[in-house]
Amino acid sequence: MDFAVLERLAGRTAAAPALPGLVIRELEEIASGARPLSAVVHPLGFYCLPVLREGELGVCVHVFEPGGPPESLVHCHSWELTSSVLYGRIGNTRIRVSDTLERPTHRLFVVESDRSGVDRVRPTSRLVHSEVESRHTSARGDTYTLAAGTFHTTVVPEGVPAATLVLARSLPDGRDLMLGPVHAPAWRTVRRTCDPDRTTRLARTCARRIRERG
Numbered sequence: 001m002d003f004a005v006l007e008r009l010a011g012r013t014a015a016a017p018a019l020p021g022l023v024i025r026e027l028e029e030i031a032s033g034a035r036p037l038s039a040v041v042h043p044l045g046f047y048c049l050p051v052l053r054e055g056e057l058g059v060c061v062h063v064f065e066p067g068g069p070p071e072s073l074v075h076c077h078s079w080e081l082t083s084s085v086l087y088g089r090i091g092n093t094r095i096r097v098s099d100t101l102e103r104p105t106h107r108l109f110v111v112e113s114d115r116s117g118v119d120r121v122r123p124t125s126r127l128v129h130s131e132v133e134s135r136h137t138s139a140r141g142d143t144y145t146l147a148a149g150t151f152h153t154t155v156v157p158e159g160v161p162a163a164t165l166v167l168a169r170s171l172p173d174g175r176d177l178m179l180g181p182v183h184a185p186a187w188r189t190v191r192r193t194c195d196p197d198r199t200t201r202l203a204r205t206c207a208r209r210i211r212e213r214g
Contacts, residue, residue: 088162
């Protein structure tokens with residue numbers, strides 16, 4: 001996959017008709033074993049197929065299966081994100097966060113990830129108040145963008161599968177942050193890697209669902 005080509009096809013609000021076909025071909029290579037790759041169970045409740053890593057650029061297919069959490073924790077990324085919905089519906093709730101020492105709703109946490117798949121979530125001294133800024137739902141063929149540092153939560157209708165093609169451009173000074181309970185301590189999570197059979201099933205199912213809605 002070429003990042004510049006995918007970025008052009010993803011557009012800003014609607015994906016070009018050629019985009020699903022490119023994704024299907026990539027998924028078929030993963031399912032056949034021609035493209036060595038392992039799916040990862042993401043801490044936010046979806047499966048990630050990391051199809052490209054080139055310096056600050058990254059491309060992933062995110063697969064949301066029924067039974068996962070209907071809404072993610074409030075978080076922000078250290079990268080600019082362009083996401084095209086391949087099937088299903090994805091909601092994004094943008095959250096306004098402001099510093100406060102009076103009746104804070106959350107504490108700000110820093111998420112530090114390493115190459116071994118361990119996420120260390122560390123509390124900061126910042127106490128904040130959060131409130132909903134906007135809500136938006138994207139359907140198949142839609143593209144939405146999120147600037148680095150935008151606090152949001154991802155909402156997936158319960159029982160309905162969905163998948164997105166995610167293009168990410170990391171920023172050198174960006175930080176991965178999330179909101180947590182005011183008095184919570186530090187914690188760590190380990191990103192589990194799927195075995196070849198599970199990865200194959202995910203890629204094959206994802207390709208089939210894209211076709212069914214084509």
